Amino acid sequence: MPDSAAPTSGRVPGFHAVVPAGGAGTRLWPLSRAGHPKFLLDLTGSGRTLLQSTVDRLTPLTGDRGVVVVTGVRHARAVAEQVPTLGADDERGRLLVEPSPRDSMAAIGLAAAVLLERHGDDVVIGSFAADHVIDGTDEFERTVREAVAAAREGFVVTIGITATGPSTAFGYIRSADDLGVAGAPTARHVAGFTEKPDAQTAAAYLATGDYRWNAGMFVVRAAVLLDHLAQQLPALAAGLREIGAAWDTAARDAVLERVWPGLTKIAIDHAIAEPVAAAGGVAVVPGDFGWDDVGDFASLADLLPAPTLGDDAAVLRVGSDDAFVVPGAGRTVAVVGLADAVVVDTPDALLVTTRAHAQQVKQAVDGWRAAGREDLL
Ligand SMILES: Nc1nc2c(ncn2[C@@H]2O[C@H](COP(=O)(O)OP(=O)(O)O[C@H]3O[C@H](CO)[C@@H](O)[C@H](O)[C@@H]3O)[C@@H](O)[C@H]2O)c(=O)[nH]1
Numbered sequence: 001m002p003d004s005a006a007p008t009s010g011r012v013p014g015f016h017a018v019v020p021a022g023g024a025g026t027r028l029w030p031l032s033r034a035g036h037p038k039f040l041l042d043l044t045g046s047g048r049t050l051l052q053s054t055v056d057r058l059t060p061l062t063g064d065r066g067v068v069v070v071t072g073v074r075h076a077r078a079v080a081e082q083v084p085t086l087g088a089d090d091e092r093g094r095l096l097v098e099p100s101p102r103d104s105m106a107a108i109g110l111a112a113a114v115l116l117e118r119h120g121d122d123v124v125i126g127s128f129a130a131d132h133v134i135d136g137t138d139e140f141e142r143t144v145r146e147a148v149a150a151a152r153e154g155f156v157v158t159i160g161i162t163a164t165g166p167s168t169a170f171g172y173i174r175s176a177d178d179l180g181v182a183g184a185p186t187a188r189h190v191a192g193f194t195e196k197p198d199a200q201t202a203a204a205y206l207a208t209g210d211y212r213w214n215a216g217m218f219v220v221r222a223a224v225l226l227d228h229l230a231q232q233l234p235a236l237a238a239g240l241r242e243i244g245a246a247w248d249t250a251a252r253d254a255v256l257e258r259v260w261p262g263l264t265k266i267a268i269d270h271a272i273a274e275p276v277a278a279a280g281g282v283a284v285v286p287g288d289f290g291w292d293d294v295g296d297f298a299s300l301a302d303l304l305p306a307p308t309l310g311d312d313a314a315v316l317r318v319g320s321d322d323a324f325v326v327p328g329a330g331r332t333v334a335v336v337g338l339a340d341a342v343v344v345d346t347p348d349a350l351l352v353t354t355r356a357h358a359q360q361v362k363q364a365v366d367g368w369r370a371a372g373r374e375d376l377l
Contacts, residue, residue, distance in 0.1 A: 008145065011066070014122050015148050017058040018111040021051060021071040021079060021130035022101055026365040027296040027358065030349035031326065034377050039130035040078050043300060045309060050131045050294070055083050057134060058126075061144055068094040068115065069130070070107040092118060092248055099260050104216075105236065105271040106263045109229060112222040113244025124151045126219040127268070133303055135290030143287040147219035149183030155283040156228065156276050157219040158190065160212030161291045166202035169295050169359075171195045171214035171269060174205075179283050190282040193274050212284065215291055218268060228276050236264045236271070297324060297342045298358035324355065349376055 025038030032038040039051040048056065055067050064085055071079050076097045080088035087093040096110055108127045115123050126144060134140055147157040160173045172194045179187040193214060197205065205211040218225075230237035239259045246255035264271075276282050294300050301307055301324035308315050314327040320335040327333045328345030335341050342358060344351040353361060368376045 008142070010060075011063045012061050012124075012145060012148050014119070015062055015066065015124050015126065016111075016115050016119070017062050017067045018108055018115075018125050018127045019051070019054055019058070019067060019069045019130045020104055020107040020111075020127060021069055021075065022098075022104070022107060023129070023131055025131060025294075026362045028294070028300070029361055029365045030346045030351055030376070031344060035074065036078065037075070037131075038294065040075065040082065043294060043309070044133060044303065049082055050133070051079065052082055054128060054130050054132070055085070057137065057140065058128060059085075061141060065094065068096060068111045070096045070098060070111050071130075072098050072101055096247075099256055102260070102263045103265045103267050105229070105233075105266045105268045106240070106260075108218070108268055109226065109236070109240040110243060112225045113240045114247045116222040116226065117244045117247065121221075121223050122152075123222050124148050124219065125222050125225070126151075126217065128217050129215075129293065131294065132215070133290075133292045133294055136288075139287065139289040143285050143289070144219065146184040146187055146285045147217075147283075150179055150181050150187045150283045150285065151219045151221055151224075152183075153181050154221070154224055154281075155179070155181075155187075156224065156272060156281055157187070157283045157285060158273065159215050159217040159219075159287045160284040161215050162286065162288050163206055163211065163213050166199055166206055167213065168196055168199050168202055169293070171216075172197060172202065172205050172211045173214050173284050174210050175212065175284050175286075181283075184283075184285060187283045187285045189280065190277045190284050192277055193269060195269060212286060213291070214269070214273075215287065216269075216293075218273070225272065228272050228281070232271055232275055233264055233266070235262075236266070239263050296358035296361060297344065297353070298355040300324070301342070301355060 021039045025032035028038050040049055042049050058067050086095040088095040112125055143159055150157045174191040175188040176191040177189055226237055246252050292299055307322055307324045309326045311327055314332045315325045316334040318336040320338050322339055323335040323341040325333050326344040340354040342353045
């Protein structure tokens with residue numbers, strides 16, 4: 001089939017999206033807390049939480065019943081309330097609840113194993129984080145359609161974001177020659193991954209023109225993913241397959257209780273992407289859409305059209321036009337002479353920092369934890 005014949009709109013048959021919702025978002029404290037982390041929050045003022053926006057973005061590609069969310073026990077109820085289409089109480093619902101966090105390979109592998117059992121050998125899955133912001137729906141959809149086409153040919157496919165600077169917060173993908181797969185004209189082979197390099201290395205990468213940011217999106221046939229895992233980590237693959245086979249049966253809870261705690265904790269990047277790329281089995285589709293993982297208040301401030309999140313009338317600025325302010329309910333905030341300030345007010349905790357120090361907010365969370373203030377986390 002010539003490339004021009006590949007469908008460019010509508011649902012992609014046999015494609016299911018997997019949304020791992022596990023991150024704590026500690027650099028966005030005190031908005032993001034362990035009990036209501038970043039993905040459950042409306043951080044962009046759109047009226048939809050990051051999780052809801054993620055599902056909204058994927059649904060045109062998968063159809064209403066084609067998105068699976070994998071989350072922990074603690075957040076299952078809130079996720080079910082925010083995304084009723086997951087059918088949490090249905091026999092074959094699409095809300096998969098992990099007994100405990102065992103990192104991204106187990107989360108995505110669980111969904112792969114369940115979907116393989118339900119839909120058979122040809123099912124293609126794509127994993128997309130629950131807490132990223134994307135601007136440019138058409139380009140996102142184009143990229144995913146190409147990724148699915150390449151995945152059908154047996155590749156593990158990543159999406160490589162055009163880097164806008166030498167970020168040290170992301171992994172980098174080095175692309176090689178054209179993949180030459182019908183329906184995926186822009187896909188290339190991946191030469192390798194580097195996880196979160198230092199600033200100098202990142203700048204050197206960008207100068208070559210061969211590197212893109214790894215957005216943590218992986219598109220692959222579920223059967224291929226589990227076969228690769230069986231090569232790399234046979235016990236983890238076998239455990240996930242056993243759970244997948246039991247998921248829609250009365251044995252689910254007993255199998256989960258016995259098998260889940262023993263699963264290796266490892267990120268999908270290390271378990272699959274890096275070793276499979278070394279063997280030539282990974283492809284990248286370049287994605288020229290706006291993408292941000294909203295890692296801290298500096299990136300959140302850059303995303304928003306105005307430097308206030310919430311009630312702008314509650315904020316008074318004197319010589320602080322760009323100060324980023326999140327006023328708490330029922331209180332006003334005045335910022336005087338602090339251009340770079342970040343002020344985030346909530347009922348029980350107030351954060352004052354600067355954009356330049358936004359990455360270090362995690363240390364405040366660590367500090368409260370060390371002080372035994374679990375109530376603030
Ligand atoms: N359900 C569930 N999800 C999890 C768990 N652990 C991680 N995840 C999810 O897996 C995804 C990636 O995990 P992180 O641990 O947050 O990875 P990272 O440090 O952000 O790095 C990865 O993503 C970056 C892009 O945001 C990439 O740049 C980087 O290369 C890498 O792929 C996120 O969506 C996170 O919610 C878990 O135990 N359970």
